[in-house]
Amino acid sequence: MTIPRRSLRAAGTLVAAAVVGLTGAVLSAGPAAAHTPTWAVTCSEVSLDLTAYNSNVTNQVTVTVDGKDLLPTETFGKEFHKKLELPKHDKELTVHLVVKAGDGDNFSRDETKTAPVCEDAGTPPPAPSEGTPSAAPSTEAPAASATPSEAPSTSAPAAASPSPSSPDLAETGSSSATPVIAGAAVAVLLAGGGIMWSVRKRRTAQH
Numbered sequence: 001m002t003i004p005r006r007s008l009r010a011a012g013t014l015v016a017a018a019v020v021g022l023t024g025a026v027l028s029a030g031p032a033a034a035h036t037p038t039w040a041v042t043c044s045e046v047s048l049d050l051t052a053y054n055s056n057v058t059n060q061v062t063v064t065v066d067g068k069d070l071l072p073t074e075t076f077g078k079e080f081h082k083k084l085e086l087p088k089h090d091k092e093l094t095v096h097l098v099v100k101a102g103d104g105d106n107f108s109r110d111e112t113k114t115a116p117v118c119e120d121a122g123t124p125p126p127a128p129s130e131g132t133p134s135a136a137p138s139t140e141a142p143a144a145s146a147t148p149s150e151a152p153s154t155s156a157p158a159a160a161s162p163s164p165s166s167p168d169l170a171e172t173g174s175s176s177a178t179p180v181i182a183g184a185a186v187a188v189l190l191a192g193g194g195i196m197w198s199v200r201k202r203r204t205a206q207h
Helices: 005-034 131-160 178-206
Strands: 036-041 045-051 059-065 068-076 080-085 093-100 109-115
Touching: 036 093, 036 109, 045 059, 045 068, 045 093, 059 080, 068 080
Parallel strands: none
Antiparallel strands: 036 045, 045 080, 059 068, 059 093, 093 109
């Protein structure tokens, strides 16, 4: 039995078309199945590992924390790897990841995760030691004791002065001898005057 050449050519054409169509389907499905947006959030950082993306298109990634940009929009090709440090916080943070694949919105990602509080972030600062307040009074104590000790020393001479009600001092000999001296002086003056009068009288009698 002979098969016409036209039938063989037609069959070969159909096989070739089927192979081409299958190859195109595999190539187009390959990048779609390979998109791997892996990311992790801890209390202190965000790790991004975006792999197996289509390098023939422009892909974009953005990360925000509580509505504020932690990673402004960046473009990448086949891969993107980065670690982002979170700001210090005392309450949970909402981390939002947006990945836009250039080969279709069905490969894009819009996900949200929560960053917990680090254990040491909520620890209150150490209270001041009790020794600090006690040191202040100890330094002031000598000053307080020095003030009373100086006051009596300044007033000591005043206490030595005799009070108005104290008895008069005993008379010394000088106060009782004053009349005797005065009387002797008067006697000397009288005697001198008498001598002068007698001398003048004798001279007058001789002339």
